[in-house]
Amino acid sequence: MDHTDRELLTGGNMDPVLRVGDTVRRTAGPWTPAVHRLLRRLNAVSFSEAPRPLGLDEENREILTFIPGEVIADLPPAELWSPALLKDAAAMLRRFHEATAPLIPDKGPWRSATHHPVEVICHNDFAPYNLILRNGRVSGVIDFDMASPGSRLWDLAYLAYRLAPFAEDAVGLEPNRDGDRETRLKLLIEAYGVNYSISEVLEVAAERLDELAEFTDQRAVTTGRSDFTEHAAMYRRDAQRLRTKHGS
Missing domain, CATH: 3.30.200 (Phosphorylase Kinase; domain 1)
Structure with a gap:
């Protein structure tokens, strides 16, 4: 055709x-x-x-x-790090989790591993490069191929890593304009609506990055792409910083 x-x-x-x-x-x-x-x-x-x-x-x-709109990772920093956008993303993640909870008996097969405790179906990559902005609001989420059963915190912690943000490659955050990272993390947790502690979120984010680094190293071997090796090294550095931050 x-x-x-x-x-x-x-x-x-x-x-x-x-x-x-x-x-x-x-x-x-x-x-x-x-x-x-x-x-x-x-x-x-x-x-x-x-x-x-x-x-x-x-x-x-x-x-x-096709979900129309603009990928929010492509926004200029003043828009990307807007607290309103952060709250939108967290609230959408909560609604996604609530909608998926009835599916947790589904054994797949899924492309990603299951992460316990199983509470919902995780997107596993709920991050700015998979979120869509339209008319000034977060209005779409794409790329569900890595979804699998897992905990709410597994998804929320990775969103925090990318949107608080704690990622080494995140640029342009201005605390006077956007809020400092800890304030933004508190806002994200509040917008999600479950009373997780900052320490809990950072600990799971570090675990998530450990797994992501190993996966990305495997992708580097499979594809021969050196950028994957660089990304894996960044994830490990970021995981160590997160562990230092919450004292483990």
């Missing part, structure tokens, strides 16, 4: 992502049925911020609806 209006989308570090008209095509795998069950569940409970699954195409790629 001949498709017009094709565009190779940015991101897609795991697999190529192609926009075709109002749809997105990406590599399917054994995890795809579980991801599509998740997306259908979200659609059924009116979580409209996620794409809808439309099956597979003739090249055995999954077909998803």
Whole structure:
């Protein structure tokens, strides 16, 4: 079948992502049925911020609806680090988790490992590069292929790492304008709506980065990409800083 209006989308570090008209095509795998069950569940409970699954195409790629808007990681710092955007993201994560809780008996297979205690289906990459801004609000979340059962905190801690932010490669945060990192972390926890301590969030974020570093090293070997090796080293440095910060 001949498709017009094709565009190779940015991101897609795991697999190529192609926009075709109002749809997105990406590599399917054994995890795809579980991801599509998740997306259908979200659609059924009116979580409209996620794409809808439309099956597979003739090249055995999954077909998803395209979420219009701007990836928030591409925003200038004054917008990216807005406290309002941070609260939007945390509130969306909470609604996503509430919608997925009934699916936790789903054994997949999922592409990512399960992380205990299992409370919800985690996105596992709920971060600025997968969040979409439209009309000044966080209005979409994409790239669900790494989803799997896990704890609320597993997802929230990674969002905190990326949006508080504690990542070494985060630039442009101005405490006088945006709030300092600890204040922003408290705001994120409050907006999510579960009374986690700062220490709990940082501890799990460090664990998340340990796992991410190992995974990224494996990707470097598989792909031969030196940037993955550099990213893995950054994750380990950041994990150590987080552990120093909360005294473990």
